[in-house]
Amino acid sequence: MKILVCISHVPDTTSKIAFTDNNTKLETSGVQYIIGPYDDYALARAVELKESSGASITVLNVGLAETEPTIRKALAIGADEAIRVNAFPTDSLFVATQIAEQAKNYDLILMGRESIDFNSGVVHAMVGEILGIPSVSPVMKLDIDGTKVTMTKEIEGGKEQVESNLPLVAGCQEPIAEWKIPNMRGIMSARTKPLKIVEPKGIEAISINKKFELPAPKSAVKMISADNVVELVTRLKTEAKVL
Amino acid sequence: MNILVFLETSEGKIKKTSLEAMAYAHGMNGVTTAIVLGKADAGDLQTLGKYGAAKVLHAADTKLDEPIIQVYSSVLAHAMQDEKADVLLLANSSLGTPVAAKVAIKLGASFASNVTELPDTSSGFTVKRSIYTGKAFAFVELTGAKKVITLKKNAAELKETGGNAPVVNYTVPLNEADFNTKILKTEKATGDILLPEAEIVVSGGRGMKGPEHWGILEDLAKALHAATGCSKPVSDMGWRPHHEHVGQTGVKVAPQLYIAVGISGAIQHLAGVNSSKCIVVINKDADAPFFKAADYGIVGDAFEVVPKLTQAILASK
Numbered sequence: 001m002k003i004l005v006c007i008s009h010v011p012d013t014t015s016k017i018a019f020t021d022n023n024t025k026l027e028t029s030g031v032q033y034i035i036g037p038y039d040d041y042a043l044a045r046a047v048e049l050k051e052s053s054g055a056s057i058t059v060l061n062v063g064l065a066e067t068e069p070t071i072r073k074a075l076a077i078g079a080d081e082a083i084r085v086n087a088f089p090t091d092s093l094f095v096a097t098q099i100a101e102q103a104k105n106y107d108l109i110l111m112g113r114e115s116i117d118f119n120s121g122v123v124h125a126m127v128g129e130i131l132g133i134p135s136v137s138p139v140m141k142l143d144i145d146g147t148k149v150t151m152t153k154e155i156e157g158g159k160e161q162v163e164s165n166l167p168l169v170a171g172c173q174e175p176i177a178e179w180k181i182p183n184m185r186g187i188m189s190a191r192t193k194p195l196k197i198v199e200p201k202g203i204e205a206i207s208i209n210k211k212f213e214l215p216a217p218k219s220a221v222k223m224i225s226a227d228n229v230v231e232l233v234t235r236l237k238t239e240a241k242v243l
Numbered sequence: 244m245n246i247l248v249f250l251e252t253s254e255g256k257i258k259k260t261s262l263e264a265m266a267y268a269h270g271m272n273g274v275t276t277a278i279v280l281g282k283a284d285a286g287d288l289q290t291l292g293k294y295g296a297a298k299v300l301h302a303a304d305t306k307l308d309e310p311i312i313q314v315y316s317s318v319l320a321h322a323m324q325d326e327k328a329d330v331l332l333l334a335n336s337s338l339g340t341p342v343a344a345k346v347a348i349k350l351g352a353s354f355a356s357n358v359t360e361l362p363d364t365s366s367g368f369t370v371k372r373s374i375y376t377g378k379a380f381a382f383v384e385l386t387g388a389k390k391v392i393t394l395k396k397n398a399a400e401l402k403e404t405g406g407n408a409p410v411v412n413y414t415v416p417l418n419e420a421d422f423n424t425k426i427l428k429t430e431k432a433t434g435d436i437l438l439p440e441a442e443i444v445v446s447g448g449r450g451m452k453g454p455e456h457w458g459i460l461e462d463l464a465k466a467l468h469a470a471t472g473c474s475k476p477v478s479d480m481g482w483r484p485h486h487e488h489v490g491q492t493g494v495k496v497a498p499q500l501y502i503a504v505g506i507s508g509a510i511q512h513l514a515g516v517n518s519s520k521c522i523v524v525i526n527k528d529a530d531a532p533f534f535k536a537a538d539y540g541i542v543g544d545a546f547e548v549v550p551k552l553t554q555a556i557l558a559s560k
């Protein structure tokens with residue numbers, strides 16, 4: 001079985017977000033980049049499948065040269081080879097188009113349920129639609145028997161048991177697998193694993209990021225004594241007007 | 244402008260977040276057609292006129308009772324063409340968002356999810372969407388002739404406009420291949436208020452010390468008609484079900500009131516709650532980072548403060 005794991009290269013979850021260039025660019029100084037946490041779950045499940053049934057894993061990232069340390073980390077965790085589509089990931093349609101271009105010969109295409117930078121949460125659905133194969137997300141459990149795939153998918157207030165067939169796209173989230181930390185041997189071997197760079201397929205952009213904005217700062221917290229919870233109820237009613 | 248609004252149902256009842264999409268359509272000043280797929284409450288269909296629909300399409304085929312994403316996206320793409328609609332609006336959800344993305348691909352439409360405000364149409368068509376898990380916003384111009392937009396909760400305020408709309412039976416040919424993903428079983432909390440839609444959320448963290456202590460949070464939630472949530476370690480340890488986990492890697496909530504009990508306020512937790520209108524934090528540690536993100540704070544032991552708060556709320560009714 002051939003598995004493609006698509007990873008995003010995103011600011012670490014503790015990053016403070018700020019913008020430069022008239023609010024048109026992310027301030028990247030001091031920002032640490034990671035494999036998207038949901039993509040990390042996808043990769044971890046792929047490694048488990050590789051260990052249990054001998055699959056091969058290719059990781060794919062759409063990004064400029066600066067994403068290579070993130071790609072090498074995925075190789076260290078257990079992917080066999082990597083592809084970098086050499087372009088800035090401008091929007092979901094662009095990324096999905098590039099993934100679909102590369103994904104044609106894979107049985108299983110895994111990625112996170114969403115990237116934590118632009119949070120669109122739709123690349124898996126778009127890739128499935130472009131390729132004409134099923135897509136399921138967010139997947140919390142995924143098992144394969146021959147070409148049959150059974151999955152547990154989270155829905156509002158519960159979950160669904162879903163069955164489909166390979167080839168398939170799955171958007172992953174916990175607890176599909178435990179995040180894996182690369183070991184020394186993985187890190188050493190990652191340096192020499194193949195990383196292929198391909199040029200993107202050009203498409204017309206039909207959504208354009210014009211500028212960014214930060215939310216209005218929050219006003220200071222009002223502390224209330226633990227002996228006076230009645231005051232809290234009153235304030236929630238008359239001041240905040242939320243009760 | 245012709246707008247098609249997809250309304251999601253749960254056991255036949257139209258979801259409130261979908262009604263917000265009706266309000267959003269109303270704010271756009273177009274001609275709105277509402278569409279509902281599968282089993283739906285007749286009374287609910289009738290009320291859609293009041294929320295601004297000029298016409299309600301109901302595709303009542305029982306094959307649509309199950310929300311299969313592939314099937315729903317084909318039907319909606321069809322309806323967009325039949326209705327010559329320019330814009331498709333849906334509420335963000337585990338169903339609505341992927342369906343929207345697929346329709347966008349089928350139609351070659353511009354797409355935006357997590358939209359938080361009405362579009363700016365002064366020059367072009369620009370939407371504001373939430374990014375970096377609520378830490379920022381992006382203004383995105385949608386340049387395609389057709390547009391598909393999914394809305395974050397509270398993108399528009401529910402409004403009854405008092406109209407009346409005919410309910411029309413809508414039939415479309417279904418594509419067998421779309422049914423190759425099957426839903427074997429659905430497990431859903433019934434009767435409870437669903438976390439993503441709740442106006443009040445009572446959430447507990449590791450400070451609650453164990454699942455056996457959730458009773459006091461449930462009592463508080465009941466007094467407030469609130470949903471219950473939790474932090475990630477709490478669901479990781481299996482104290483609470485996974486669908487209650489709030490934060491960066493869990494549910495993003497946007498209630499009127501979020502009450503956090505025994506949660507330290509890690510940045511990943513805050514990412515899931517920063518769209519709340521009002522945040523109350525109860526924590527025994529005065530230095531807990533959550534207080535910096537709160538509107539009201541109480542320093543105290545959850546096991547003493549929470550029952551007192553429940554009492555005070557019940558007494559104030």
Ligand SMILES: Cc1cc2nc3c(=O)[nH]c(=O)nc-3n(C[C@H](O)[C@H](O)[C@H](O)COP(=O)(O)OP(=O)(O)OC[C@H]3O[C@@H](n4cnc5c(N)ncnc54)[C@H](O)[C@@H]3O)c2cc1C
Pocket residue numbers: 013037447448449450451473474475476477488489490491492493504505506507508509510511512515525526527528531543544545546
């Ligand atoms: C990539 C990544 C993603 C993550 N995503 C999420 C996410 O989506 N959601 C999430 O929640 N976390 C997430 N986390 C974890 C996050 O960093 C924190 O570890 C977690 O939120 C802490 O949970 P907590 O506040 O319940 O526990 P703790 O940090 O242990 O805090 C417990 C709090 O309870 C208080 N307390 C103890 N006893 C009492 C008492 N008797 N009365 C009142 N207060 C008491 C303590 O003072 C303390 O502040 C993520 C982490 C990473 C690395």
